Amino acid sequence: MKHNHYPGLSVIAFSILALASCKTSTSPNADSGFTALPKAGSSFTSQHVTRDTMGMVTSTDTSIERVVQSNFSIGGVTDADFCINTHADMTKDTSYLRYAAGGDVQMYTASSQGTSMLPLWITLPFASHATQHFVVDTLMDLGSGMIMRDTMDMTIKYERTENLLIKGTSVSCSVLSMTMQSHGTVTMGIVKQSFTGLNVTEMSLAPSIGWQVHSKDITNTTSGQRNSLNESTLIDYTLVK
Secondary structure (H helix, E strand, O other), X not given: OOOOOOHHHHHHHHHHOOOOOOOOOOOOOOOOOOOOXXXXXXXXEEEEEEEOOOOOEEEEEEEEEEEEEEEEEEOOEEEEXXXXXXXOOOOXXXXXXXXXXXXXXXXXOOOOOOOOOOOOEEEEOOOOOOOEEXXXXXXXXXXXXXXXXXXXXXXXXXXXXXXXXXXXEEXXXXXXXXXXXXXXXXEEOOEEEEEEEEEEEEEEEEOOOOEEEEEEEEEXXXXXXXXXXXXXXXXXXXXXX
């Protein structure tokens, strides 16, 4: 199973292949809100737990995400971190993030499909607490004659500050929720099937580490049926500032 340190983004990228941010900000500075900004050589190990609809653990694994290059140029910026995430099955995926002045995090999403487009970066408002809201319409060819039409309504908002225990130390964290509601149809020939979806995920970032340290699915349903829930926790890290 693949995991990302911002798991909600992986869900979105898979389901609609179109994501983004509502703003682009300047490079981080002394007022960024972070006491640590991970640079090339930093690594983060997370444990991932999946539970079924009865709350029973069905799988547990780990992944290691490494910051491979700092000040990477992509998506119109020159100050991104280029990261590679290695999963338990040794498959890998890449991601790009940047630390905005004021303490928010921005993720590059390479929005490339959809009838309603968004910019290339999505802002996670850990510090500004400015609620982000997007509506995306997507038309996708799933292959084998299947066509999916989907409308997704996504809201990212600040929830609270809490302390979490990471490597035996209590750290202060900013907690966001990401709510994704979708409805659409999958058509194959003359057969058309409608669906709805609801996913609510909470994610916690520790400014003292400069990384997401915890995420947890609160709700995950498809057409009213409950799906498995995922939870990820940072269990080890090496920080290069």
